[in-house]
Amino acid sequence: MLRGRTLVLAHCWVAFVAFAAASLLGVWQMWVRSPLHAPYADPENYFLSVTAHGASMAYVLTTFFIMGFGYFVAETALNRPLLAVRWAWAGFALGVIGALLAVVTIFSGRASVLYTFYPPITASPFFYIGLVLVVVGSWIWCAIMIAAMGQWKRANPGLPVPLAMFATVANAVMWLWTTAGVTVELLFQVIPAAFGWTDAVDVGLSRTLFSWTLHAIVYFWLFPAYIAFYTMAPEAAGGRLYSDTMGRLTFVLFLVYSLPVGMHHLFMDPEHSTGFKFVQMFLTALVTVPTLLTVLTISASFEIAGRLRGGTGLFGWIRALPWDRPMVLATGLAFVMLFFGGGGGLVNMSYGMNALVHNTSWVTAHFHLIFGGTVVIMYFAIAYAIWPQLAGRPADLIDLRRQRAQLWLWTIGMLVMTLPWHWLGLNGQWRRVAHFDYTDPLIAWWGPWVVVSLAGGVILLASGLLFVANLVRLHGAAGADFQPAPLRYALALHPPTRVPASLNGFALWNVLVLVLMLAAYGWPIAQFAVNPSPKAIVHHVDGPG
Numbered sequence: 001m002l003r004g005r006t007l008v009l010a011h012c013w014v015a016f017v018a019f020a021a022a023s024l025l026g027v028w029q030m031w032v033r034s035p036l037h038a039p040y041a042d043p044e045n046y047f048l049s050v051t052a053h054g055a056s057m058a059y060v061l062t063t064f065f066i067m068g069f070g071y072f073v074a075e076t077a078l079n080r081p082l083l084a085v086r087w088a089w090a091g092f093a094l095g096v097i098g099a100l101l102a103v104v105t106i107f108s109g110r111a112s113v114l115y116t117f118y119p120p121i122t123a124s125p126f127f128y129i130g131l132v133l134v135v136v137g138s139w140i141w142c143a144i145m146i147a148a149m150g151q152w153k154r155a156n157p158g159l160p161v162p163l164a165m166f167a168t169v170a171n172a173v174m175w176l177w178t179t180a181g182v183t184v185e186l187l188f189q190v191i192p193a194a195f196g197w198t199d200a201v202d203v204g205l206s207r208t209l210f211s212w213t214l215h216a217i218v219y220f221w222l223f224p225a226y227i228a229f230y231t232m233a234p235e236a237a238g239g240r241l242y243s244d245t246m247g248r249l250t251f252v253l254f255l256v257y258s259l260p261v262g263m264h265h266l267f268m269d270p271e272h273s274t275g276f277k278f279v280q281m282f283l284t285a286l287v288t289v290p291t292l293l294t295v296l297t298i299s300a301s302f303e304i305a306g307r308l309r310g311g312t313g314l315f316g317w318i319r320a321l322p323w324d325r326p327m328v329l330a331t332g333l334a335f336v337m338l339f340f341g342g343g344g345g346l347v348n349m350s351y352g353m354n355a356l357v358h359n360t361s362w363v364t365a366h367f368h369l370i371f372g373g374t375v376v377i378m379y380f381a382i383a384y385a386i387w388p389q390l391a392g393r394p395a396d397l398i399d400l401r402r403q404r405a406q407l408w409l410w411t412i413g414m415l416v417m418t419l420p421w422h423w424l425g426l427n428g429q430w431r432r433v434a435h436f437d438y439t440d441p442l443i444a445w446w447g448p449w450v451v452v453s454l455a456g457g458v459i460l461l462a463s464g465l466l467f468v469a470n471l472v473r474l475h476g477a478a479g480a481d482f483q484p485a486p487l488r489y490a491l492a493l494h495p496p497t498r499v500p501a502s503l504n505g506f507a508l509w510n511v512l513v514l515v516l517m518l519a520a521y522g523w524p525i526a527q528f529a530v531n532p533s534p535k536a537i538v539h540h541v542d543g544p545g
């Protein structure tokens, strides 16, 4: 039995309850934007709802799931009891208190500022304090992950850390770096403004600090999906990971490349010059490298599995794969969504084309496809893979059938929702807008497509609820005598290459991150001291002052 069993379960359940509630809000939002008349549809409710939905999906679902999964990996991949379990519970408690504080503030109507921290619009301070507590809780997790790896290394001198744990620690390190931006923004700009201690903020600076966080945070969310691709999917398919070294390289490249690129979220902002934007666009293009490495390595790993199962010919191995296993199916479906979502991402990162899609529904559609789609479907698959260990019952044939149905529904729903949404964005539909005047002949044709999107949202909600039901079902009738087979991580065809210790640790990579960060962000941030921009008057959504 896992020592951290209840700990992992507690984290995952907080994540998935937030997810289910947020899915319900998401469908209502789609409905409000459509020509069909939604109940309670007024702008106040809409922005309250988008704030609750965005913050629950982007901060609560992700952070809690990543922490829970990290604890699971630390215990199972390192094959030793979790250390500092008390500290882990303290981090969990901080996170739960913070999330509740934020949610209560949102539903009291004093935080309808959306999930991005963009002053001068400012929420009640409790909203920000709540989210800071969630982040502080996650820092405890980071420390435990790093300590667990260190302990294992001391006990196993000279051996490479198992890939799943290597990646988890890379994620923890990346998260520590990336939360620095938003933390500085909150502590020095947003929270003082929210309390009414300052009445004007340099919004150029705050947007820059937020952009520091805003790109690597999406890789923080993505890492569990990639960990599953490399260490769980090849095993589930009955094959071998093609190359362990490729996995390590991928995770290190994400750590190094994803931090100095956040300014691509500010392409349309006036406070930076085109030169800085060009540098960051160039660095952003590099992030495609680890993505492509992964697609190739996982395809090669699946080819090994397919051929071992008797598949022949150019594509025969694809048909021979065990698609009835949820992890294999989810990986295939995640790649389909990655194909469309990645293509859209290339448009976003191109400075010129970005102008066409900026602040349109294209952007919202893009990140639902890749984040809500590719990433979250792998969260589902991971949950299905680890739940038997947590809940004490193996999945039977009925479970497996329902799990597959749920994964298919999620993919279909996501494509039905996001493909028209992209198209509407290209035609100028604004994001973050509650109502459209469908009597306007210029946009009347949007209506039917928004309704199609809404239908996709309904399918997603059905899938989300089925997901929760599938997990609950695994809790039932846990046999006291059931000893779950330990989860096996994939073995690699090409095991880790022997590299000098300095490359295998994180020290060198962090120096590189620092150098790149200073190159990309040093001067753009310093210029606010040299050459401050006019400050904007703080606007309180509600709250003191």
Ligand code: HEM
Pocket: 022, 023, 024, 026, 027, 029, 030, 050, 053, 054, 055, 057, 058, 061, 114, 115, 116, 364, 368, 371, 372, 373, 376, 430, 431, 432, 433, 434, 456, 457, 458, 460, 461, 464
């Ligand atoms: C049931 C499925 C879902 C539906 C129907 C849905 C729908 C929506 C809608 C209509 C919006 C508001 C868009 C706007 O006003 O521009 C929105 C925003 C958002 N969604 Fe979803 N969503 C779903 C699932 C997800 C998932 C799974 C994630 C990520 C894990 C996610 C993350 C977000 C975020 C972060 C925002 C805030 C965007 C902003 O503030 O501009 N959603 N969603």
Ligand SMILES: [Cu+2]
Pocket: 214, 215, 216, 218, 261, 262, 264, 265
């Ligand atoms: Cu980004």
